[in-house]
Amino acid sequence: MTMEFDYMALAGGAMIGAAALVLWLGLGRIAGVSGIIANSPREGSAWRWAFLLGLLGAGVVASLGGGIPDPTKPTGVMLLAGLLVGIGTVVGNGCTSGHGVCGIGRLSKRSLIATCVFMATGGITVWIWGGAV
Amino acid sequence: MRSFVFAFLSGILFGAGLVVSGMTDTSKVLAFLDVTGDFNPALALVMVGAIGVFLPGYFLSRRLKKPLLTQEFSHPEKTLVDTPLILGSSLFGVGWGLSGVCPGPAVVNVASLNSGFLGFFVAMLAGMALVALARGISARGGLPTGPSTRNQHEPALPES
Numbered sequence: 001m002t003m004e005f006d007y008m009a010l011a012g013g014a015m016i017g018a019a020a021l022v023l024w025l026g027l028g029r030i031a032g033v034s035g036i037i038a039n040s041p042r043e044g045s046a047w048r049w050a051f052l053l054g055l056l057g058a059g060v061v062a063s064l065g066g067g068i069p070d071p072t073k074p075t076g077v078m079l080l081a082g083l084l085v086g087i088g089t090v091v092g093n094g095c096t097s098g099h100g101v102c103g104i105g106r107l108s109k110r111s112l113i114a115t116c117v118f119m120a121t122g123g124i125t126v127w128i129w130g131g132a133v
Numbered sequence: 134m135r136s137f138v139f140a141f142l143s144g145i146l147f148g149a150g151l152v153v154s155g156m157t158d159t160s161k162v163l164a165f166l167d168v169t170g171d172f173n174p175a176l177a178l179v180m181v182g183a184i185g186v187f188l189p190g191y192f193l194s195r196r197l198k199k200p201l202l203t204q205e206f207s208h209p210e211k212t213l214v215d216t217p218l219i220l221g222s223s224l225f226g227v228g229w230g231l232s233g234v235c236p237g238p239a240v241v242n243v244a245s246l247n248s249g250f251l252g253f254f255v256a257m258l259a260g261m262a263l264v265a266l267a268r269g270i271s272a273r274g275g276l277p278t279g280p281s282t283r284n285q286h287e288p289a290l291p292e293s
Binding site: 006020021037057086093 | 136137138139140141142143144145146147148149150151152153154155156157158159160163166167168169170175176178179180181182183184185186187188190191194197199200201202203205206207209211212213214217218219220221222223224225226227228229230231232233234235236237239240241242243244245246247248249250252253254255256257258259260261262263264265
């Protein structure tokens, strides 16, 4: 177990919370990334595309600065994982941002339970499948 | 246009937060989920930070009649804890645990053009499209449909 107080994690988290608040106060929308992606083909999605473009823009800057480490798992596993994440987040109506941050932030029981469930199955999967290496 | 700029800035800040916090580093995320192994609880602080900012802002927003740029707050309507919620969240957790990637970082990370991240992203879109097809949402979303074969007595599918 690695134990250190990670200020960057806390600061980055605060930025995520602030971003979600900007979207909520400005547009009255929940910053649930899976929902924003899944609903992007709908009409009236200009804001969804703009948000995703912003995410991608942050990725481009980080990537140019060498800030995005390669995945630790092989591409085959990434494909299977992506499929499960895609299916799971649409069926379960949300992911780490929509349920985990905004849902819990709204004190939604539904989101709290969803978060506990995906944390648990995520933990069990890592336990069975192996961690970062 | 102002909505577009607002959402874009929110996306940049959100993405920057994911990078700064370490959520885009799959080894860090997997170490966070590795509670029985080399557990690194640091990412719990991401949620502490995010909820710590969003929660008070959200509850203060109840004093506002409407958002700054639109006519109303789009509150999530579902409150029921149902089977799809549990099933979907379970599947999502398995995918997250296999890869260390959830949807936010999935979008940020495609910018690195790494084949694993690109594959994850495309597979995630495919998974989402699969569910949409199964639910028949695509038929109402403007894809070419042809004559409807839907049974009139069939109850309407819920909005996602």
